[in-house]
Amino acid sequence: xxxxxxxDHDSSKTENGIMLVVNHSNIQPPFSVVxxxxxxxxxxxxxxxxxxxxxxxxxxxxxxxxITFMLVPAVLTQLALTFIHRDLGRDRPMVLFLxxxxxxxxxxxxxxxxxxxxxxxxxxxxxxxSRKRSLKKGQDRPMEWEIGHSERKLAEHRNAFKRTAxxxxxxxxxxxLTLQLYATIQxxxxxxxxxxxxxxxLISIVYGALVCSVLAIQIRYDDYKVRLRPVAxxxxxxxxxxxxxxxxxxxVLFSTALTYWVILVGLGNLLLFFFLPWxxxxxSGASLPENVEKNFSKLGxxxxxxLVTFLYACINIFCWSAVQLDLAHRELIEKRQRxxxxxxxxxxxxxxxxxxxxxxxxxxxxxxxxxxxxxxxxQLLICYSLSVLFMLLFYQFCHPxxxxxxxxxxDCLHCVCCRRHGRGGSRCRECPPQSYSTTATMxxxxxxxxEPQNSQNPEVNIQMVAQDRHC
Numbered sequence: 001x002x003x004x005x006x007x008d009h010d011s012s013k014t015e016n017g018i019m020l021v022v023n024h025s026n027i028q029p030p031f032s033v034v035x036x037x038x039x040x041x042x043x044x045x046x047x048x049x050x051x052x053x054x055x056x057x058x059x060x061x062x063x064x065x066x067i068t069f070m071l072v073p074a075v076l077t078q079l080a081l082t083f084i085h086r087d088l089g090r091d092r093p094m095v096l097f098l099x100x101x102x103x104x105x106x107x108x109x110x111x112x113x114x115x116x117x118x119x120x121x122x123x124x125x126x127x128x129x130s131r132k133r134s135l136k137k138g139q140d141r142p143m144e145w146e147i148g149h150s151e152r153k154l155a156e157h158r159n160a161f162k163r164t165a166x167x168x169x170x171x172x173x174x175x176x177l178t179l180q181l182y183a184t185i186q187x188x189x190x191x192x193x194x195x196x197x198x199x200x201x202l203i204s205i206v207y208g209a210l211v212c213s214v215l216a217i218q219i220r221y222d223d224y225k226v227r228l229r230p231v232a233x234x235x236x237x238x239x240x241x242x243x244x245x246x247x248x249x250x251x252v253l254f255s256t257a258l259t260y261w262v263i264l265v266g267l268g269n270l271l272l273f274f275f276l277p278w279x280x281x282x283x284s285g286a287s288l289p290e291n292v293e294k295n296f297s298k299l300g301x302x303x304x305x306x307l308v309t310f311l312y313a314c315i316n317i318f319c320w321s322a323v324q325l326d327l328a329h330r331e332l333i334e335k336r337q338r339x340x341x342x343x344x345x346x347x348x349x350x351x352x353x354x355x356x357x358x359x360x361x362x363x364x365x366x367x368x369x370x371x372x373x374x375x376x377x378x379q380l381l382i383c384y385s386l387s388v389l390f391m392l393l394f395y396q397f398c399h400p401x402x403x404x405x406x407x408x409x410x411d412c413l414h415c416v417c418c419r420r421h422g423r424g425g426s427r428c429r430e431c432p433p434q435s436y437s438t439t440a441t442m443x444x445x446x447x448x449x450x451e452p453q454n455s456q457n458p459e460v461n462i463q464m465v466a467q468d469r470h471c
Contacts (some may be wrong), residue, residue: 129147
């Protein structure tokens with residue numbers, strides 16, 4: 001997922017303490033673009049096949065909902081790609097026609113692959129210079145790269161597909177997975193096509209959640225070159241998979257027992273997370289950002305902000321979004337990490353899941369007569385607890401910028417234990433000093449991102465020479 005190219009020692013030189021990368025021919029393949037396109041095509045195709053099966057069996061209700069959850073995210077994906085690439089102001093009728101046929105991601109993926117295979121065949125001048133800091137082997141050193149035309153175009157495609165992956169995951173895949181799982185329980189049998197659709201939808205949701213987590217890290221530590229190790233990705237995959245699977249299963253089980261009440265649960269979550277950023281915006285007394293889009297009026301800006309807030313709310317219904325909205329800021333994302341809100345979210349979500357499972361246990365139907373309901377409920381709660389555990393492990397050992405954190409998880413839990421033993425709110429002598437090796441500003445850290453330890457030249461940290469933030 002990382003858009004930073006691998007650097008060769010032979011292709012760089014050091015000037016005034018800054019490593020200047022002069023070779024930009026080693027470009028990463030657009031794996032994220034290809035993966036997002038494959039998930040889009042696979043889910044759309046299998047969902048269309050399920051619609052035909054529902055039509056043959058006369059299940060009009062399931063067919064209508066499946067078509068809705070198939071077409072709505074597909075249309076929004078076309079609009080997002082067209083808006084990000086600004087195709088309406090360009091003479092590209094063939095691309096627009098393919099978008100009308102809901103084939104926009106395919107042609108965009110082909111464009112990205114063509115750019116990648118053509119890159120490096122001839123020398124091209126760089127269009128900008130990107131400056132970031134590198135945290136490698138305990139050293140904090142500034143670096144510069146020359147960004148060429150091909151790299152810049154590939155970065156645009158990657159950024160566009162990251163956003164469409166989130167739209168597809170949380171506006172299409174999550175309701176689709178919930179619907180198909182509910183239909184499987186209600187009809188009391190499993191179709192292979194339906195099972196395939198549920199697996200593809202779950203993969204799409206997990207990928208969308210991973211994109212949210214990586215984007216949150218890149219946005220907060222924008223001055224640093226962020227690179228995640230394979231172990232970090234594995235930890236995030238387990239964390240997100242358990243969190244999302246447990247949440248969807250809890251909602252579906254509750255809906256089989258109290259069908260109409262689940263609508264109130266969903267609407268309550270949606271309205272809470274939709275209005276929370278707006279309440280904070282109105283309380284701050286700030287004005288709407290003016291540069292969201294040059295040609296937008298205040299009404300257009302408000303509509304865009306409402307759509308972004310709606311997507312933010314849909315994400316938080318099923319999992320932690322990893323970012324907080326700041327509607328007064330031009331980038332709409334708050335760079336401060338609110339660990340208190342993270343803790344409150346997971347505590348509240350765990351309590352809600354417990355309540356849903358308990359209500360399902362008391363009002364369950366006869367379908368679960370041959371299912372050990374207490375064991376199933378305990379398994380769901382254990383899986384959600386494991387997801388929280390893997391989240392803590394990620395921030396403790398696998399976070400790419402953990403050296404910049406003020407406290408680690410061990411320090412935080414040690415201080416909490418000291419307070420429980422009656423030492424009060426003051427810091428005890430046994431508590432370890434501030435650690436920059438791992439994480440957990442969760443309870444004790446400041447909201448502001450900490451400054452690096454070995455900042456040799458503060459101007460290097462601030463000055464950005466025509467920086468391409470997305471590369």
